[in-house]
Amino acid sequence: MLEIKGLEVKLEEEDKQILKGVDLSVEAGKVHAIMGPNGSGKSTLSYVLSGKDGYEVTAGSAELEGADLLDMEPEERAAAGLFLAFQYPVEIPGVGNMTFLRTAVNAQRKARGQEELSATEFLKDIRAKAKDLKIDAEMLKRPVNVGFSGGEKKRNEILQMAMLEPKMCILDETDSGLDVDAMKLVADGVNALREAGRGFLVITHYQRLLDHIKPDVVHIMSDGRIVKTGGPELALEVENNGYADIVSEVA
Amino acid sequence: MNALRQAKQEAAASLLDGATLPEAGGWSRAAREDALARLRAMGLPSKRDEYWKFTDPGTLTAREAPKAVTFDHGEPPVFDAIDRLKIVFVDGVFDAEASDDLSLEGIEIARLAETGSADIHWAGDVYGRLEARGQSPVERPLAALNTALAHDGVLIRVSKTPSRPVSLIYHHKDDSSDAMLHHVVKLEKGASFTLLENGPAAARFNKCLEVDVADGAAFHHVRAQGRDHERRAITHMFARLGEESTFKSFTLTVNGKLTRNECIIELTGDNAVAHVAGAALGDGDFVHDDTVFITHDAEDCESRQVFKKVLRNGATGVFQGKILVQPDAQRTDGYQKSQSLLLDGDSQFLAKPELEIYADDVACSHGSTSGAIDEEALFYLRARGIPEGTATDFLTLAFLAEAVEEIEDETLAEEIRGRLEGWLARRRG
Ligand SMILES: Nc1ncnc2c1ncn2[C@@H]1O[C@H](COP(=O)(O)OP(=O)(O)O)[C@@H](O)[C@H]1O
């Protein structure tokens, strides 16, 4: 599904190398987790994969189902099936949540040569999915993320994911700032989307989320590299001993 | 007398050389002559005037109107679907054929050209009067010129709220037309009234609108200045507000080589409310200037200015807005916001926000900003699959939304939103 090879990334504006050769392969139907200390490059990886400006890829490749992601515009990557749940969802005053989502869904459908959803079909779909995430109608009407609490923003990311039905989902610290109930809602939302054709890359700082979203593979990232890969037990090891041991062990 | 004043007076004298006042023997004669005297004393505006620093008045004061080709945008005209009484001017000349019958219950509509020579007319209390008051502390010579020479216009007296708006439609047909219209609207106590205006009007258009809003009356105004690329316009709107009255005006400007909209409002009765807003969209050879002066001269009044401009390809936006709070205008609530969205590095926004406050118990704020598209927001939208062009339009419309929201009537607001969307979509091809 997602194939990253030897990915090296520096900042465009300054001479700072952030990713120093990342190799990662996420298979369809699997959940991979990336854990790692703050500043290790996890968000950078997610941004580079989704096409944010400001980064320069100096080596390596990233492919989604064989298509070169790095060669595409952000909207093309989305239409190809990539989704990033942002660590910090952006507030967009003046753009209604509903209009935004409907435009996004239909833009992707159009790019894929599918017929656009009618307003009624879309409404029906979003109402059902919003209900599962306990997002009320009033929230849907508000401008994108404006006045949303931290937890509401994260639930809104999952709602977008559910509506867009991507093939490859990247979740960047979707658990941060969530209380236990909200985390459960988010995890249920993610688990509901788990299926054979879909891959997940769950970035998290803590093991907590992984109690609810059971990963198949866990990677530890440190200083721009994946330094260790293992099964779910690796997350528990981090939980108990912190990152220091693992990081020093490989250094 | 200083040299600048002298030069300006000479310019006025030269422009007026050979000019004759429109045939007017009656009530309007004195007003026109007074205006002429004001103009001769002030002289024409100059680039060296404090309020003409950002916008060159040269083409507005030139003897001949610079040519402007007409532009057929091929869309149904704005407000087409709205039930209204239509009054049509072509290159500034009244078109009786295209206009509706000028009768509407509750209001009285007359043409300036037809009533100017009557001895007595209700409009005599307003015509040139509000303009004259609005000449101080800032001079507005082109408004005086208009009062003196305007060949036509409509005089509307509203005694009871009519069933539909009056719509002034300005067609432009002749490449070198030079039009001057002067309208008066007088709202009697407690009446409300909506005035619509649209169209490019002429190659060069000098328009003056005086609005007298009596106690408890409400005036609503929505205008869409025509899309011709080469047109030039100087417009003035003078308003006087009585107690508990309301004045709400919104202007959409797209295209045009030069547009200067001046708005001079005096809140003279307690608890009056004045809102003026504008959305301007310019691409390329475009100068758009909002010059606003609001005087609070009574207690507990509210004024609100919301002006937004979207500029690209070297377009220029100007905002000069002032709130003057007189010593007795306690508990004034004054708000002013002027913002521009620069879609590229070539465009510019020049702003001069001013507050002058002599009362002690007031809440006034002003903010002027100029910025580019929010890159974070743009990426967020694109990451969800929305193409860059559409995403940029979304953010542009979001930027303009606050100004459009000032239009109280939702149907009219929708009409304006549709125009904004259309303009942006066409630019994406
Ligand atoms: N746009 C940027 N400007 C400056 N430094 C950046 C930028 N993006 C990332 N970095 C730096 O790159 C490193 C990795 O950051 P990030 O990818 O956010 O890490 P993580 O998500 O693992 O906490 C940090 O040192 C961070 O400060």
Ligand SMILES: [Mg+2]
């Ligand atoms: Mg991060």
